[in-house]
Amino acid sequence: MIASTAPGRVVAKSIETLRETLGRCDREGLKVLIEGGKTLAGMGPAMPRADVSLATTGLDKMLAHEFADLTCSAQSGMRVAQFNAALAKHGQFVPIDVPLRKKATIGGSLAAGWPGPRRHFYGRARDFVIGSQVCLADGTLANSGGMVVKNVSGYNMEKLYIGSFGTLAVFTHLNFKTLPIPKKRRALIAPLPEATRPRAVAQIASLAVTPAAAFCVEGFGKNIDGSDDIDGRVLLYFEGSEELLERATLDARSALGKAGVPETTIVDTGASESFDRTLDACIANKRGRSITYRLFGTPGTAEERAVRLRDAANRHELFTDVLFDVMNGDVFMRASERDARRFAEKIGACHAELRELEPRCAIVAGDTAARASFEPWGAVPPAIEKMRALKARFDPHGTLNPGRFIGGI
Amino acid sequence: MLQQRLVEALGADAVKTAPEDLAVYAFDAYSQGVMPAAVVLPGSTREVAAAVKIANDCGEPIIPRGAGTGLCGGAIPARGGVVFSFARMNRVLEVDVRNRRARVQPGLINLDLSKHVAQAGLFYAPDPSSQKVSTIGGNIGTNAGGPHCLSYGTTVNHVLELEIVDENGDVITTSLDDIGYDLTGVLVGSEGTLAIVTSAWVRLLRQPETVRVWLAAFDDVNAASAAVTGIIGAGIIPTALEMMDQVMLPPIEAAFHAGYPTDAAAVLLIESAGFEDEMNLHESEIRRVVKEHNATTWRAAKTEAERDALWAGRKGALGATGRIAPNYYIQDIVVPRTKLPQALQAVADACEPQGIIAGNVFHAGDGNLHPLLMYDRGDTKQVAAVIEAGNQILEAAVDLGGTISGEHGIGYEKRDTLRRIFSTDDLATMSRVREVFDPRRRLNPEKIFPAGVGCAEVQ
Numbered sequence: 103m104i105a106s107t108a109p110g111r112v113v114a115k116s117i118e119t120l121r122e123t124l125g126r127c128d129r130e131g132l133k134v135l136i137e138g139g140k141t142l143a144g145m146g147p148a149m150p151r152a153d154v155s156l157a158t159t160g161l162d163k164m165l166a167h168e169f170a171d172l173t174c175s176a177q178s179g180m181r182v183a184q185f186n187a188a189l190a191k192h193g194q195f196v197p198i199d200v201p202l203r204k205k206a207t208i209g210g211s212l213a214a215g216w217p218g219p220r221r222h223f224y225g226r227a228r229d230f231v232i233g234s235q236v237c238l239a240d241g242t243l244a245n246s247g248g249m250v251v252k253n254v255s256g257y258n259m260e261k262l263y264i265g266s267f268g269t270l271a272v273f274t275h276l277n278f279k280t281l282p283i284p285k286k287r288r289a290l291i292a293p294l295p296e297a298t299r300p301r302a303v304a305q306i307a308s309l310a311v312t313p314a315a316a317f318c319v320e321g322f323g324k325n326i327d328g329s330d331d332i333d334g335r336v337l338l339y340f341e342g343s344e345e346l347l348e349r350a351t352l353d354a355r356s357a358l359g360k361a362g363v364p365e366t367t368i369v370d371t372g373a374s375e376s377f378d379r380t381l382d383a384c385i386a387n388k389r390g391r392s393i394t395y396r397l398f399g400t401p402g403t404a405e406e407r408a409v410r411l412r413d414a415a416n417r418h419e420l421f422t423d424v425l426f427d428v429m430n431g432d433v434f435m436r437a438s439e440r441d442a443r444r445f446a447e448k449i450g451a452c453h454a455e456l457r458e459l460e461p462r463c464a465i466v467a468g469d470t471a472a473r474a475s476f477e478p479w480g481a482v483p484p485a486i487e488k489m490r491a492l493k494a495r496f497d498p499h500g501t502l503n504p505g506r507f508i509g510g511i
Numbered sequence: 512m513l514q515q516r517l518v519e520a521l522g523a524d525a526v527k528t529a530p531e532d533l534a535v536y537a538f539d540a541y542s543q544g545v546m547p548a549a550v551v552l553p554g555s556t557r558e559v560a561a562a563v564k565i566a567n568d569c570g571e572p573i574i575p576r577g578a579g580t581g582l583c584g585g586a587i588p589a590r591g592g593v594v595f596s597f598a599r600m601n602r603v604l605e606v607d608v609r610n611r612r613a614r615v616q617p618g619l620i621n622l623d624l625s626k627h628v629a630q631a632g633l634f635y636a637p638d639p640s641s642q643k644v645s646t647i648g649g650n651i652g653t654n655a656g657g658p659h660c661l662s663y664g665t666t667v668n669h670v671l672e673l674e675i676v677d678e679n680g681d682v683i684t685t686s687l688d689d690i691g692y693d694l695t696g697v698l699v700g701s702e703g704t705l706a707i708v709t710s711a712w713v714r715l716l717r718q719p720e721t722v723r724v725w726l727a728a729f730d731d732v733n734a735a736s737a738a739v740t741g742i743i744g745a746g747i748i749p750t751a752l753e754m755m756d757q758v759m760l761p762p763i764e765a766a767f768h769a770g771y772p773t774d775a776a777a778v779l780l781i782e783s784a785g786f787e788d789e790m791n792l793h794e795s796e797i798r799r800v801v802k803e804h805n806a807t808t809w810r811a812a813k814t815e816a817e818r819d820a821l822w823a824g825r826k827g828a829l830g831a832t833g834r835i836a837p838n839y840y841i842q843d844i845v846v847p848r849t850k851l852p853q854a855l856q857a858v859a860d861a862c863e864p865q866g867i868i869a870g871n872v873f874h875a876g877d878g879n880l881h882p883l884l885m886y887d888r889g890d891t892k893q894v895a896a897v898i899e900a901g902n903q904i905l906e907a908a909v910d911l912g913g914t915i916s917g918e919h920g921i922g923y924e925k926r927d928t929l930r931r932i933f934s935t936d937d938l939a940t941m942s943r944v945r946e947v948f949d950p951r952r953r954l955n956p957e958k959i960f961p962a963g964v965g966c967a968e969v970q
Contacts, residue, residue: 170740171847171878172748193746215693226687228696229668244940245933250845252877252917254654254700255925255932256959257941258667261696270692282746307609310720311786345788398688402609431610464690483689488677491947492692508690 110153114179115160117243117274124272125241127154128501136268136503138210139181141202144385144394144467145214146267146506147478158209158272164188165275166249172280173232173249178209178273194280197224199315201382209273215265217398219315219381222429223341224281227264233277234260236270239501243274251279262492267507270496284314284341289369289376290354291327294318294336301361302336303405306428309357311350313429314341317380318405320412321423321436325383327376336363336428339377383425384434385467391445392438393453393468393476397460401431407460411435414459418452420445434466445472479508513569513593517551520561525552525599536594537587539579541924544587547574550594556674556682556709559595563707564680566593572956573678575703577617577649580641582841583922585653585702589957595707597648603627604710611715612671617648617708621655624713633715636663639918640826648708654700656918658751658825659782661876665918667699669714675706678949682709697944702920703955705948719784722750723794724818727801728775728808732756735777736851738804739875742781743848745796751782752876753825756855759870759883762834769824770817772808779875780825828872829883835868836885840897842904846913848878857907858882865896879917880908906931921959930961 114120127134132153139159158179165175169192176185182203186195199218200211211227218227233247236259246259263271294302299318306316317337319326326337336358340350355366369376385394399407408426415422415437423436437452439445453476456463461481465473483489486509493511497504505511517526527533527550536550537543548571553559566573572592579586588594597618605614608631615624621642625634638657639645645655651673656665663669672686673695683706685694698705729735735754742752754777755763761773771778779801783793798809812818832839846854855871858880862869868885882904886893905915909931915921921929929938942960945952 168847168849170744170849172743173847215690217687225664225668228693229664238940242936242940245937246941248912248914248932250847250878250913250917252656252660252665252845252874252879253914254656254665254918254920255914255916256921256929256938257944258654258696258700259941259944261667261693261699262944264696265691265693282748312717343789343792345792346786349786349788398690400607400610400612402607462690479690483686483691484684485689485694486691488683488694488947489692492944495943495947511691 111155111157113157113160117161117237120156120158120161120237120272120274121241121243123154123156124237124239124501128239128241128499131499132501133504134501136272138179138207138213139202139205141200141206142210142214142216142385144387144465145478148470148474149503150505159207161274167192168249169194173251173277174280175249175275175277176208177275179207182206182208182211189280190283193283195283196227196230196278196280198227199381201385203378208276212264212276213266213268213273215267217430217432219317219427219430219432223312223314228261230278231260231264231276232279234263235274236263237272237274239497239499244271247277249277268503269493269507269511270502272502285343286341286347287373288340288347288351289373290338290351290366291369292336292358292363292366294334294363296334298362299334299405302358302363303428305357305361306336306338307401310353311340311346313338315339315377316428317425318428319425322383322386322425325386326379337376337380339373380425386436387467387469388438390442390469390472391440392436393449393473394434394436394466395456395463396466397433397463399431399433401429404428404431404433408433408435410459411456411463414455415452418448418455420448420452450475482509513565513571514549516565517549517562520565521551521553521558525554525558536576536596539581539584539586541582541584541922542587544584544589545591547588547594548591550596552596552599554599556676559676559707559709560680560682562593562595563676563678567678567680567953572953573707574955575648575652575707577646577652578641578644580645581649581653581922582843582919583916583924585920585922585958587923589923597646600709606631608633611717612712613715614710614712615647616710617646617651619647621645621647621650628715632718634718635669635713636716637666637669640829647711647713651699651708651711652702653918653920656874656879658753658874661752661874662748662750663716667696670695670699670711671714672712673698673708674710675708677706678951678954702922702958704945704958705954721787721790722782722784722818723790724812724821725781725794725797726771726808726810726821727779727781727806728772729777729805730775730807731805732777732855733852734804735779736855736875738779738801738806739851740849741800741804742797743876745800747783747793747796749781749783749793749876751780753780754778754871754873754875755780755825755828756871758868759828759831759872762831763824763828765834766831767820767824767827769820771824775807780821825872832870832883832885835870836887838886838888840884840886840901842882842884842901843879843916843919844904844908844913845877845879845917846908846911848876850911850913851875851878853911854880854908854913857911858904861900861903861907865900867896867900877917878913923958926959927961929959
């Protein structure tokens with residue numbers, strides 16, 4: 103059954119539809135844009151030519167939840183929030199930390215390779231995937247892994263597809279190992295002026311009770327907590343038992359106090375929502391007048407890189423919002439202006455300088471028009487030729503998301 | 512020609528061609544392969560690349576080798592060729608304490624890394640039972656696990672970056688921080704069939720504040736299995752949850768004096784690590800669960816020495832099999848953990864009719880069984896019976912919704928069995944990766960893929 107909601111758009115409601123659509127497009131030389139929840143559509147360039155857009159959102163079933171085995175299997179178009187709500191019925195979850203999780207699909211989130219701020223604590227979302235089925239460009243279904251929590255039978259094919267931006271294959275379903283939901287969550291929020299920040303970051307990095315996530319934020323006020331946009335603050339998220347969180351709170355307050363942060367606000371009710379809003383901020387867009395960059399690196403260099411990106415944008419008289427992940431080192435910097443015209447005038451030179459300073463910084467959000475003239479992914483990795491060869495071998499006709507990934511893959 | 516060029520590139524000390532030297536490298540812990548044409552012991556990435564180019568020029572297969580502890584024939588030279596030993600590339604190159612990571616060479620012994628970073632309060636989590644001898648490079652090749660991967664995950668979860676030499680002798684790096692395909696994730700566990708790893712950045716973890724080890728004994732193996740499910744079901748994921756059965760307890764106790772009850776049907780060794788308060792909660796909850804499942808003995812290790820003794824018995828279990836039979840054959844299967852009773856029954860069903868004694872020492876929390884089939888290598892009937900029983904055990908694992916290897920790899924031994932869990936299309940898709948990295952099938956040939964498989968041949 104094919105449910106067509108717009109010319110050239112197919113919402114696959116069955117694996118068979120997905121197979122048939124892809125196979126037909128591949129044979130006929132049609133280019134296919136793969137869609138999940140479209141929450142990360144701000145990543146990557148627009149496709150030079152898209153004949154069909156193929157949405158996986160109709161594949162939205164939990165296929166199995168073997169809660170006693172701590173495993174589950176879900177179709178790729180299931181929304182992340184819906185997926186975790188289903189697992190929560192048996193007190194379990196999978197830490198897929200992506201923005202806009204009510205809308206984002208599990209397949210799209212994993213295909214986009216969004217790494218998530220709790221990865222130092224739980225592991226990457228990719229480490230929870232124990233098996234998968236994909237549909238290749240020619241419509242062939244291919245399985246890997248299984249439904250057991252430990253498996254070294256054959257290549258780690260799911261690792262290849264995760265983060266491939268839908269350019270190698272399309273997930274039909276994914277198998278996960280799950281975790282028990284932590285008994286309690288708590289957010290600690292404190293003002294953090296820039297002068298105090300290096301000491302605070304060092305203290306957070308050496309906390310005895312490791313936070314599940316920790317961010318230093320400058321701006322993004324309207325997105326996260328409604329505070330004044332220019333305030334700097336630190337957001338710590340702890341997950342675990344009541345006893346652990348009590349100890350974490352004491353330790354964190356003491357450590358931040360030593361760094362010169364006198365006051366910390368505890369948020370218990372609404373801690374999860376606060377965490378979600380922080381994630382959402384990473385791709386929050388100011389319509390037509392902002393672009394958000396992401397830069398990976400080690401935690402120890404995160405602040406330095408964040409300041410470097412911010413200062414560069416400020417030199418071009420752009421407004422900036424900055425957020426960096428203390429535990430993993432990811433940096434997000436949003437450059438913006440009050441109106442689209444002024445933004446368009448300034449962003450070109452700013453972008454050039456940012457790329458010169460940090461060749462690997464990637465654009466993760468911004469209106470299509472605003473980012474259309476920039477190469478969004480940044481410097482190609484050293485193994486780009488192997489990646490191109492894989493693309494050619496898996497998708498010889500360039501059917502799947504052609505040109506949307508790094509190096510023109 | 513081959514020998515001369517290798518000596519010119521690497522020096523005479525780094526090239527072995529005497530038959531008595533080559534014979535050592537024809538084996539791994541599984542079986543014997545074909546005598547290699549040469550063995551090289553490169554001292555640097557540059558030398559690895561040079562030797563790869565020479566092997567290519569001479570049309571020789573390339574076999575990367577760690578410590579040779581692999582149990583599936585992954586390091587045997589199945590078609591001869593040049594064996595690459597990393598015994599001289601065995602250093603910790605860099606420790607980055609702030610970012611909790613280390614850059615190491617492939618020949619570094621697993622346990623040596625944890626020892627090296629212990630003073631900084633860190634450790635390297637993957638801990639295969641062979642960790643006193645097996646190498647990080649070999650562990651990367653097989654995506655090695657170990658008792659503690661229940662909580663910490665297998666090797667792939669701990670590798671951040673790789674430097675590799677590809678089949679052409681080119682040096683490439685891959686990193687989880689690179690935007691692009693996760694080649695690091697695919698290379699880990701590829702058993703040397705895609706590239707040779709010459710260095711790796713690996714993740715280090717902070718040593719826990721408290722480690723607790725408990726022993727629970729049962730007079731029924733099914734009750735022990737149910738207790739495993741009960742502990743996990745209670746929302747506790749211990750750092751390790753191991754089981755030993757009645758066959759194995761007496762020889763282990765005789766060898767290690769660990770204090771195991773030798774009359775129990777099964778013993779669970781349970782470890783949890785974290786903060787003192789949390790461990791108190793874990794202890795009371797786990798104790799409640801095992802009591803519910805009629806544990807006959809409950810013991811908590813009170814000192815580090817007691818803890819170490821309990822672990823010494825578990826980690827040295829394979830050596831204790833010598834008290835039962837001259838040889839053992841170890842299988843490596845995984846089933847959903849709720850299927851442990853059926854899997855254990857399947858092991859008994861495969862072995863008992865043939866008169867084979869089978870012991871079980873395994874990672875119960877992961878559902879990862881290691882049946883130990885005792886036999887005498889000098890008795891050809893026993894050898895045949897053990898092979899037959901091993902195959903039946905693999906079949907049973909698949910029938911129970913499991914898989915044919917949890918941590919040892921596919922290697923040479925299980926490559927044909929891979930067809931039991933993957934379709935022709937699945938294997939052909941995997942083969943596409945191989946075709947990109949090793950189109951001439953020179954890197955560790957005859958491994959992982961069923962005999963004779965190229966993409967077209969899978970069809």
